[in-house]
Amino acid sequence: MAPPRHVLGISAYYHDAAAALVRDGVVVAAAQEERFTRKKNDPDFPIQAVQFCLRHAGLKPEDLDAIAFYDKPGLKFVRLLETYLAVAPGGWRTFPSVLSTWLGEKLDLRKTIREEMPELRADCPILFTAHHQSHAASAFYPSPFSEAAILTIDGVGEWATTTIARGSGASIEMLKELRFPHSLGLLYSAFTDYCGFRINSGEYKLMGLAPYGEPKYVNAIFDNLLDLKADGSFWLDMDYFNFLQGTTMTNPRFHDLFGGPPRLPEEPITPRHMDVARSIQAVTEEIMLRLARHTKALTGQKNLCLAGGVALNCVANGRILREKIFDRMWIQPAAGDAGGALGAALAVWHEGGGAAVKTNLDAMQGSLLGPAYSDDEIEAVLKERQAVYKKLPRQELLDFTVGLLKSEKVVGWFQGRMEFGPRALGSRSILGDPRSPRMQSIMNLKVKFRESFRPFAPIVRQERAADYFELDAESPYMLLVAPVQAHLRKTPAEGVTGLDMLKQVRSTLPAVTHVDYSARIQTVSGQDNPLLYDLLGCFEAATGCGVLVNTSFNVRGEPIVCTPDDAYRCFVNTEMDYLILGSYVIERTAQPKAVSRRVAPQAD
Numbered sequence: 001m002a003p004p005r006h007v008l009g010i011s012a013y014y015h016d017a018a019a020a021l022v023r024d025g026v027v028v029a030a031a032q033e034e035r036f037t038r039k040k041n042d043p044d045f046p047i048q049a050v051q052f053c054l055r056h057a058g059l060k061p062e063d064l065d066a067i068a069f070y071d072k073p074g075l076k077f078v079r080l081l082e083t084y085l086a087v088a089p090g091g092w093r094t095f096p097s098v099l100s101t102w103l104g105e106k107l108d109l110r111k112t113i114r115e116e117m118p119e120l121r122a123d124c125p126i127l128f129t130a131h132h133q134s135h136a137a138s139a140f141y142p143s144p145f146s147e148a149a150i151l152t153i154d155g156v157g158e159w160a161t162t163t164i165a166r167g168s169g170a171s172i173e174m175l176k177e178l179r180f181p182h183s184l185g186l187l188y189s190a191f192t193d194y195c196g197f198r199i200n201s202g203e204y205k206l207m208g209l210a211p212y213g214e215p216k217y218v219n220a221i222f223d224n225l226l227d228l229k230a231d232g233s234f235w236l237d238m239d240y241f242n243f244l245q246g247t248t249m250t251n252p253r254f255h256d257l258f259g260g261p262p263r264l265p266e267e268p269i270t271p272r273h274m275d276v277a278r279s280i281q282a283v284t285e286e287i288m289l290r291l292a293r294h295t296k297a298l299t300g301q302k303n304l305c306l307a308g309g310v311a312l313n314c315v316a317n318g319r320i321l322r323e324k325i326f327d328r329m330w331i332q333p334a335a336g337d338a339g340g341a342l343g344a345a346l347a348v349w350h351e352g353g354g355a356a357v358k359t360n361l362d363a364m365q366g367s368l369l370g371p372a373y374s375d376d377e378i379e380a381v382l383k384e385r386q387a388v389y390k391k392l393p394r395q396e397l398l399d400f401t402v403g404l405l406k407s408e409k410v411v412g413w414f415q416g417r418m419e420f421g422p423r424a425l426g427s428r429s430i431l432g433d434p435r436s437p438r439m440q441s442i443m444n445l446k447v448k449f450r451e452s453f454r455p456f457a458p459i460v461r462q463e464r465a466a467d468y469f470e471l472d473a474e475s476p477y478m479l480l481v482a483p484v485q486a487h488l489r490k491t492p493a494e495g496v497t498g499l500d501m502l503k504q505v506r507s508t509l510p511a512v513t514h515v516d517y518s519a520r521i522q523t524v525s526g527q528d529n530p531l532l533y534d535l536l537g538c539f540e541a542a543t544g545c546g547v548l549v550n551t552s553f554n555v556r557g558e559p560i561v562c563t564p565d566d567a568y569r570c571f572v573n574t575e576m577d578y579l580i581l582g583s584y585v586i587e588r589t590a591q592p593k594a595v596s597r598r599v600a601p602q603a604d
């Protein structure tokens with residue numbers, strides 16, 4: 001039987017719904033629904049993302065040969081049911097509402113999908129891949145490796161929370177799994193929640209807070225919360241957690257262990273929270289290192305592929321890289337559940353008899369898999385908005401942008417296809433000069449409307465990365481953290497503590513250097529993003545510095561911009577100095593008064 005030529009992958013109904021299209025085993029398009037609906041982490045059926053994928057591929061729903069859904073709703077339902085029964089009567093409080101949701105759209109997903117996409121052919125199969133099978137497929141098939149070990153770590157899918165697998169050509173063999181409730185993702189989320197950050201999106205903040213603290217609670221965590229084995233497997237002591245009951249993550253016993261109740265989101269961050277963050281980060285790194293070593297021993301592979309939400313912990317990824325457990329590592333950029341849509345589609349292609357499509361290249365294409373807009377489309381938006389703009393040819397645009405960046409201007413940069421996954425990688429980005437000691441504050445206050453305790457991320461040409469950072473691998477998806485090179489570091493004045501430490505100059509690249517001298521690096525290749533690559537080259541030619549600041553093009557609480565109109569509206573609602581939209585330059589002070597004088601509102 002011929003493999004299904006066009007497979008549409010879908011993830012939905014939990015967090016960050018997405019769609020991805022695979023044609024003949026090649027990833028053609030992928031996007032998260034939040035970018036279209038403008039609802040951050042939108043979990044609803046990703047109908048607009050589906051429509052984009054089909055449009056991009058020149059297909060109609062009736063052209064699809066298979067639909068791949070990223071987990072098995074039946075198994076997940078059994079897990080929920082068993083969990084609630086196991087903790088009864090505590091669990092019964094939320095049970096009726098959960099039950100009604102599951103008995104509705106989730107459990108009868110085939111019917112739901114056909115209702116959402118009535119044009120699907122009756123003989124188009126709707127297939128379900130296991131949650132971690134989707135993560136594993138998303139990690140292995142697009143990787144540059146024809147053979148590799150695969151490690152997936154997340155909160156929970158159906159039952160599995162961590163899996164070890166081996167990928168070879170067109171097949172993936174699942175070898176081992178850890179099961180719910182023993183979950184590194186849920187453990188990290190419990191601490192995320194305890195420290196006052198939002199579960200499923202605030203984990204990054206907890207990781208960013210960790211360098212401020214001391215690992216004072218590491219022993220408390222190991223002695224009380226979990227029993228960690230040498231192979232990285234562990235048991236959580238559920239006497240400290242509340243997530244089985246489905247109401248909160250932690251309970252008073254947990255709070256006593258860490259010296260107080262959970263921090264409310266707007267409460268100040270104290271040294272205790274920093275110490276807790278540092279401690280759980282250290283524990284997470286230890287677990288991930290043990291898992292990586294066990295994966296190596298079990299598979300004997302030289303290469304490691306990572307996915308699952310915990311693979312977004314770029315500090316831990318950097319540790320695995322530096323320990324040299326594997327020769328090479330590749331991390332799926334959409335490591336969370338959005339990437340499950342892509343993995344499901346790839347799994348269905350390969351399991352349906354599709355051949356491995358391996359070229360020794362990263363098949364994610366820089367993760368630039370979303371919509372792009374032509375100059376004509378962009379100009380139509382600018383006219384509609386009555387914006388004042390000018391158009392520049394490529395080299396002039398680059399030179400002009402370099403001039404802006406050099407003079408500490410904050411520049412919105414909207415080019416080419418939108419990124420798939422949580423990070424902006426230079427298509428929907430805001431750029432700045434990392435040498436400026438003020439840039440961190442300027443960008444936060446002008447655009448993000450917050451004081452952040454995290455530095456911004458640097459972008460650097462791949463071949464120049466080692467000049468600035470202790471990194472000898474590619475990091476195209478900003479998923480590896482490495483130290484700033486020692487010769488670039490500066491010693492700050494003593495006596496400054498807490499969040500003020502970030503304001504101190506710690507290197508010649510202060511805007512991207514964390515308080516522990518680390519940076520989360522994106523390396524840029526000329527192949528995946530030629531314009532950004534050339535911009536970095538022009539900036540270096542003009543300044544001697546081959547690094548720029550890259551932060552996502554959005555304001556706090558909103559998804560990254562998708563369309564030129566989203567970008568223009570975001571520009572208007574912030575105090576960004578310039579917007580480069582395709583070939584067009586839009587200067588704030590040249591705009592109609594209502595725009596140029598606008599005082600940005602507080603977001604969130």
Ligand SMILES: [Fe+2]
Pocket residue numbers: 131135154155156157308309336337
């Ligand atoms: Fe997941």
